[in-house]
Amino acid sequence: xxxxVRAAVLGTGQTHHKAKRQDVSIAGLLRExxxxxxxxxQVGWDDIDAVVLGKAPDFFEGVMMPDxxxxxxxxxxxKPLLRVHTAGSVGGSTGVVAASLVQAGVHERVLAVAWEKxxxxxxxxxxxxxxxxxxxxxxxxxxxFAPHVRSYIRRSGAPNHVGAIVAAKDRRNGAKNxxxxxxxxxxxxxxxxxxxxxWDPIRYDETCPSSDGACAxxxxxxxxxxAVDRPAWIHAxxxxxxxxxxxxxxxxxxxxGRDAAAALxxxxxxxxxxxxxxxxxxxxxxxxxxxxxxxxxxxxPEGDGWKLTxxxxxxxxxxxxxxxxGGVLSSNPIGASGMLRFAEAAMQVMGRxxxxxxxxxxxxxxxxxxxxxxxxAMWVVGADKP
Amino acid sequence: MRDVAxxxxxxxxxxxxxxxxxxxxxxxxxxxxxVLSGLGLTKRDIxxxxxxxxxxxxxxxxxxxxxIDAIGPVPPxxxxxxxxxxxxxxxxxxxxxxxxxxxxxxxxxFGKSSAGDLRRTLALQLDPYVLAxxxxxxxxxxxxxxxxxxxxxxxxxxxxxxxxVRSRRDAExxxxxxxxxxxxxxxxxxxxxLAAPLRRHxxxxxxxxxxxxxxxxxxxxxxxxxxxxxITGIAHAxxxxxxxxxxxxxxxxxxxxxxRAGGLGGVEVAELYTPFTHQELILRRELGxxxxxxxxxxxxxxxxxxxxxxxxxxxxxxxxxxxxxxAGRTLAHATGGPAxxxxxxxxxxxxx
Numbered sequence: 024x025x026x027x028v029r030a031a032v033l034g035t036g037q038t039h040h041k042a043k044r045q046d047v048s049i050a051g052l053l054r055e056x057x058x059x060x061x062x063x064x065q066v067g068w069d070d071i072d073a074v075v076l077g078k079a080p081d082f083f084e085g086v087m088m089p090d091x092x093x094x095x096x097x098x099x100x101x102k103p104l105l106r107v108h109t110a111g112s113v114g115g116s117t118g119v120v121a122a123s124l125v126q127a128g129v130h131e132r133v134l135a136v137a138w139e140k141x142x143x144x145x146x147x148x149x150x151x152x153x154x155x156x157x158x159x160x161x162x163x164x165x166x167x168f169a170p171h172v173r174s175y176i177r178r179s180g181a182p183n184h185v186g187a188i189v190a191a192k193d194r195r196n197g198a199k200n201x202x203x204x205x206x207x208x209x210x211x212x213x214x215x216x217x218x219x220x221x222w223d224p225i226r227y228d229e230t231c232p233s234s235d236g237a238c239a240x241x242x243x244x245x246x247x248x249x250a251v252d253r254p255a256w257i258h259a260x261x262x263x264x265x266x267x268x269x270x271x272x273x274x275x276x277x278x279x280g281r282d283a284a285a286a287l288x289x290x291x292x293x294x295x296x297x298x299x300x301x302x303x304x305x306x307x308x309x310x311x312x313x314x315x316x317x318x319x320x321x322x323x324p325e326g327d328g329w330k331l332t333x334x335x336x337x338x339x340x341x342x343x344x345x346x347x348x349g350g351v352l353s354s355n356p357i358g359a360s361g362m363l364r365f366a367e368a369a370m371q372v373m374g375r376x377x378x379x380x381x382x383x384x385x386x387x388x389x390x391x392x393x394x395x396x397x398x399x400a401m402w403v404v405g406a407d408k409p
Numbered sequence: 410m411r412d413v414a415x416x417x418x419x420x421x422x423x424x425x426x427x428x429x430x431x432x433x434x435x436x437x438x439x440x441x442x443x444v445l446s447g448l449g450l451t452k453r454d455i456x457x458x459x460x461x462x463x464x465x466x467x468x469x470x471x472x473x474x475x476x477i478d479a480i481g482p483v484p485p486x487x488x489x490x491x492x493x494x495x496x497x498x499x500x501x502x503x504x505x506x507x508x509x510x511x512x513x514x515x516x517x518x519f520g521k522s523s524a525g526d527l528r529r530t531l532a533l534q535l536d537p538y539v540l541a542x543x544x545x546x547x548x549x550x551x552x553x554x555x556x557x558x559x560x561x562x563x564x565x566x567x568x569x570x571x572x573x574v575r576s577r578r579d580a581e582x583x584x585x586x587x588x589x590x591x592x593x594x595x596x597x598x599x600x601x602x603l604a605a606p607l608r609r610h611x612x613x614x615x616x617x618x619x620x621x622x623x624x625x626x627x628x629x630x631x632x633x634x635x636x637x638x639x640i641t642g643i644a645h646a647x648x649x650x651x652x653x654x655x656x657x658x659x660x661x662x663x664x665x666x667x668x669r670a671g672g673l674g675g676v677e678v679a680e681l682y683t684p685f686t687h688q689e690l691i692l693r694r695e696l697g698x699x700x701x702x703x704x705x706x707x708x709x710x711x712x713x714x715x716x717x718x719x720x721x722x723x724x725x726x727x728x729x730x731x732x733x734x735x736a737g738r739t740l741a742h743a744t745g746g747p748a749x750x751x752x753x754x755x756x757x758x759x760x761x
Contacts, residue, residue, distance in 0.1 A: 263488070
């Protein structure tokens with residue numbers, strides 16, 4: 024049996040996320056994140072052994088396998104460049120694959136970058152292409168997920184304002200993050216509840232924006248991490264997939280999500296996630312997914328996730344601050360959104376989260392999901408060596 | 410490094426046009442059954458799954474989402490996907506095995522090129538700002554590469570035709586090949602150009618197809634098969650995207666990958682992924698293959714070119730040479746991108 028090499032995040036970087044980054048090309052967008060990550064990790068191009076690139080569907084920008092044309096811009100010429108695509112979870116999967124390149128003992132330092140330049144097209148309709156033998160999505164992700172949210176509310180008995188609590192919290196957190204797309208420091212639960220209903224029960228202010236953006240991380244071996252002040256040690260990674268539909272599938276609390284979480288906690292040696300995790304960055308594109316994921320991830324028993332949210336325990340200063348960065352509700356460059364969760368979790372345990380730092384965060388969760396809530400990628404990072 | 414081997418391989422027939430959907434399910438279900446039953450495994454015995462496919466070939470976002478229906482992943486599986494040839498999915502799976510987290514992995518790739526206009530689709534791999542708007546298609550780009558080599562005196566149309574003849578005649582013994590048999594080189598050279606200096610025989614056909622490989626580590630591999638094809642080295646690298654900034658008559662990333670794969674000493678058979686005849690001549694040079702090395706006995710991409718599976722087929726064919734005892738040490742090569750931009754080299758051996 025091989026001994027897994029310990030790996031750590033050495034540095035992170037991200038772009039200023041906006042609806043339209045017309046000031047940069049695709050390559051320029053990526054370099055903004057990469058240059059910041061490499062400066063944060065204090066590494067140069069010669070230190071990077073391999074590059075892993077992730078993004079969601081190629082149709083979003085109209086380039087087939089854009090990693091190929093980006094080879095020069097991401098510094099990969101003469102090196103291995105691997106392109107990962109696992110739907111919305113891809114930013115997380117890209118981090119997991121990059122970590123495994125180090126954990127396998129193959130590379131010392133790997134650059135991972137994930138991105139989306141959604142202004143090049145219309146993501147909602149790119150996701151709505153009719154597919155033979157599949158139920159049409161028709162109205163993008165919001166239309167697809169709204170019935171799952173309604174089902175959650177019915178099953179859990181959650182009061183209607185819980186979604187608005189999440190949205191107001193995440194947007195206010197986003198106002199503390201200079202990179203966040205939406206800066207809404209004055210948003211309130213009431214103003215969220217007064218916003219336009221889009222897909223009942225999801226209102227406009229409970230919906231993620233469509234963003235251009237990129238995120239990068241440099242992951243290194245234990246030896247490489249020795250040169251870095253407070254790296255984020257990777258304690259565990261997990262990925263799980265299941266079909267979009269099958270008879271008896273629970274689409275609210277999916278088995279793939281529960282299995283991934285169970286594998287993750289086991290690998291990280293965590294028996295009580297709510298007590299042991301200090302900060303979590305979870306993929307919440309529509310407000311109600313916060314209480315839903317709290318249950319799937321095992322932070323609360325099934326049916327109780329909303330109680331943690333309603334009690335204010337998921338705000339900064341609460342028992343389990345969730346999405347201190349503002350999360351997907353504040354910035355959503357789809358392919359990058361998962362890596363932003365992973366990177367923000369790392370920033371918390373590295374003490375580099377600035378205004379949205381959670382005091383004393385030692386262990387953090389990064390989480391991403393994709394497809395019809397069927398692809399999951401997660402990691403646990405810590406200030407201490409695993 | 411852990412010892413990891415190819416223990417199983419299956420492929421669909423390579424055909425000009427299949428009746429199935431673009432998500433590959435109809436091509437994948439039979440070959441999953443074939444490879445798993447051949448090893449006495451069920452889907453629950455597989456520790457990690459990884460696939461390679463392209464949304465642009467399928468004409469839809471997330472084509473791999475429906476492809477996992479071919480597995481029927483209930484209960485859920487540990488799974489990943491690359492938007493590339495499945496040879497790169499095999500690399501990701503090999504890495505996963507190296508972490509020690511799993512002992513078995515199943516890798517698959519599929520492509521239904523007949524669903525669209527492949528030449529034009531592949532033009533969208535080029536730089537979207539300065540090159541793709543001009544729509545140089547895949548054959549035009551390969552033609553520029555072939556012309557540069559001819560003008561530099563590195564190869565000739567005659568040598569290119571000889572590659573085609575050998576490939577398509579070798580394919581006569583490959584039951585999966587789309588094209589098999591060939592006129593002699595002089596007759597081929599009498600044919601008109603398709604895109605000068607390329608003639609029809611210089612270009613891979615357009616193919617629908619899929620392939621699957623099972624990897625296993627150490628004792629698990631020995632349990633599963635009598636003669637595993639042990640991977641002694643696997644590496645990949647990429648060259649510049651700017652066609653004008655590359656010497657297209659060379660393939661530095663192939664040489665780098667071969668060197669990182671630990672060298673090619675003692676290789677008896679090389680399965681090279683060459684969608685165009687002149688690309689075999691480039692690769693032979695970069696890999697330093699002499700006449701003692703048997704090149705692409707399956708017939709290769711010139712006899713059938715399932716996109717996103719073609720590279721994986723090369724690995725499967727090179728492994729089969731070992732697993733049947735026909736060779737002791739073999740090499741497989743995979744490529745992606747315009748004009749051999751990205752290349753992977755995998756060296757395997759049998760052990761007694």
